[in-house]
Amino acid sequence: MVGVRACAIQGVRLEDDVEQWFAREILPLEPMLDRYLRRSWRDQWEVLDLRQDAYVRVYEAALREKPVNPRNFLFQVARNLMIDRSRRKNVVSFDSFADFDGMEAEDDQPDVEQSTAAQQEIRLLRAAIGELPPRCREVVTLRKIEGLSQRDVARRMGITEDTVERQVANGIRLLRKYLNPNQASPAPDTHLPAGSLKVSWK
Amino acid sequence: MNRREKIEEEAADWLARVDRGLSREEEVLFARWKAADIEHRIIFLQLQAAWQRADRLAAMRQPSPSASRLPRRLPLKAAAIAAVLVMCVGLGLGLAYRARDIPPQRFETAIGARRSLNLADGTHVELNTNTVIHASITREARTVTLDRGQAYFEVVHDDRHPFVVIAGNHRITDLGTKFSVRRDGDRVDVVVTEGEVRVEHIAGEHVGAPVVAERNMVVIARRNETLVAQRHPKEIDDAMLWRSGMLSFNQEPLAAVAEDINRYNTRKIEVVGPARDIRIGGSFRSDNIEGFTQLLRDGFGLKIVETDDKIVISN
Numbered sequence: 001m002v003g004v005r006a007c008a009i010q011g012v013r014l015e016d017d018v019e020q021w022f023a024r025e026i027l028p029l030e031p032m033l034d035r036y037l038r039r040s041w042r043d044q045w046e047v048l049d050l051r052q053d054a055y056v057r058v059y060e061a062a063l064r065e066k067p068v069n070p071r072n073f074l075f076q077v078a079r080n081l082m083i084d085r086s087r088r089k090n091v092v093s094f095d096s097f098a099d100f101d102g103m104e105a106e107d108d109q110p111d112v113e114q115s116t117a118a119q120q121e122i123r124l125l126r127a128a129i130g131e132l133p134p135r136c137r138e139v140v141t142l143r144k145i146e147g148l149s150q151r152d153v154a155r156r157m158g159i160t161e162d163t164v165e166r167q168v169a170n171g172i173r174l175l176r177k178y179l180n181p182n183q184a185s186p187a188p189d190t191h192l193p194a195g196s197l198k199v200s201w202k
Numbered sequence: 203m204n205r206r207e208k209i210e211e212e213a214a215d216w217l218a219r220v221d222r223g224l225s226r227e228e229e230v231l232f233a234r235w236k237a238a239d240i241e242h243r244i245i246f247l248q249l250q251a252a253w254q255r256a257d258r259l260a261a262m263r264q265p266s267p268s269a270s271r272l273p274r275r276l277p278l279k280a281a282a283i284a285a286v287l288v289m290c291v292g293l294g295l296g297l298a299y300r301a302r303d304i305p306p307q308r309f310e311t312a313i314g315a316r317r318s319l320n321l322a323d324g325t326h327v328e329l330n331t332n333t334v335i336h337a338s339i340t341r342e343a344r345t346v347t348l349d350r351g352q353a354y355f356e357v358v359h360d361d362r363h364p365f366v367v368i369a370g371n372h373r374i375t376d377l378g379t380k381f382s383v384r385r386d387g388d389r390v391d392v393v394v395t396e397g398e399v400r401v402e403h404i405a406g407e408h409v410g411a412p413v414v415a416e417r418n419m420v421v422i423a424r425r426n427e428t429l430v431a432q433r434h435p436k437e438i439d440d441a442m443l444w445r446s447g448m449l450s451f452n453q454e455p456l457a458a459v460a461e462d463i464n465r466y467n468t469r470k471i472e473v474v475g476p477a478r479d480i481r482i483g484g485s486f487r488s489d490n491i492e493g494f495t496q497l498l499r500d501g502f503g504l505k506i507v508e509t510d511d512k513i514v515i516s517n
Binding site: 015019022023027028030048052055056059060118119121122123125126127128129130133134135137138140141143144145146147149150151157161164165166168169170172173175176179180 | 206210211214215217218219221222236240241243244245247248249250251252253255256257258259260436439440443446448450483484485487497500502503
């Protein structure tokens with residue numbers, strides 16, 4: 001019995017550990033991964049799908065053993081996924097995929113100061129909150145800028161805690177959508193002649 | 203809705219619950235939900251990353267506790283009791299106001315302050331920053347004079363005793379309504395959130411042709427001109443954000459934004475040079491002048507020079 005319980009606790013710890021690792025090492029690469037996929041994959045509406053599939057594979061691999069170089073591993077997985085898919089579709093030649101080594105040079109811009117990046121981040125976040133519907137914006141502002149608990153937000157605004165919770169859930173999804181615009185993948189453009197390249201992302 | 207959208211909706215609901223704190227039972231359900239599908243975990247982590255990113259905005263928080271100047275809302279229970287008391291008092295005075303006249307009352311707020319009150323007839327009034335009103339509730343008429351500033355009214359409508367707001371040369375008559383009036387010298391702006399109001403230009407004995415504005419309309423009255431315009435409900439909401447101590451801007455020039463913020467602070471912002479035309483969007487606490495200037499410095503790279511009585515902003 002003791003053995004089984006220890007095992008279960010071990011399991012939970014491993015999951016927590018992998019979750020933290022995934023949030024720390026993999027998710028910050030998302031903008032870069034999206035760019036890489038959009039550049040390499042012709043059918044833009046499949047990019048979201050490819051990204052999420054790559055995440056699943058990386059997460060599963062990390063449950064067995066965490067890769068030494070998370071970035072290389074993620075891009076390798078993404079590349080393999082594209083190769084698999086194009087084999088099945090029988091459309092694109094493999095060497096048409098952009099080389100992800102080239103991405104690194106582009107993203108680690110040494111001339112961009114840390115403070116500028118922080119400014120841009122603040123600007124982006126303010127803009128994201130500015131886009132929320134008024135009531136949702138007020139809840140998120142009180143929760144995130146004023147640092148009030150959900151309960152205190154409810155008191156301050158004179159609304160129920162359930163309403164605050166719903167607005168928080170709403171705000172979370174809208175913020176995610178704004179901060180990661182790739183979220184809504186464009187629907188296939190049926191007017192596009194077969195075989196042409198869609199470059200709407202540029 | 204596709205499968206991933208459905209997961210995202212569930213994940214957002216869970217994250218909102220985690221954000222307020224899970225009960226024992228919920229912890230079990232949450233663990234079960236996460237264990238059911240690896241994509242549940244991944245999408246939850248993606249949403250959590252976005253939600254945690256917003257924590258960086260806490261740097262915008264003003265240094266002194268915000269409770270210092272503005273009254274916080276009462277806890278619900280206390281508010282409920284207060285509401286009952288106000289209703290009793292309101293009813294009592296309501297009878298009184300039919301029985302005998304109450305002498306005119308003066309209410310005011312300092313710069314940066316807000317105040318809400320109920321008049322003898324039960325009408326609810328909220329005063330914004332730097333505002334003075336006189337209320338005269340008699341058997342014949344209910345009249346509020348707005349000397350300066352901005353006030354929001356939720357009128358207890360009574361056909362026989364019309365509720366009238368006098369703002370400079372303009373008379374605003376309630377026709378069953380929630381509305382706000384702002385007066386700045388000759389300029390009078392009315393925003394209607396519910397019902398209807400009638401706005402007339404009155405100069406001495408002369409009364410101009412009235413205009414009627416209904417829900418989601420604004421009336422912009424200047425010396426001799428009166429304009430009525432329909433607004434998007436979101437714009438109306440934004441125009442009423444001051445009631446919760448916020449200001450909202452939709453790509454407005456920095457000079458105009460500064461002018462608005464200056465209404466709420468004794469230390470005035472002055473914008474010089476091309477920076478006056480920078481467009482600003484978003485919402486801010488009206489008393490968070492430090493956070494606002496910090497954002498301009500860090501976010502837009504503007505130069506900020508502070509003295510005791512003013513803050514000069516330039517490129």
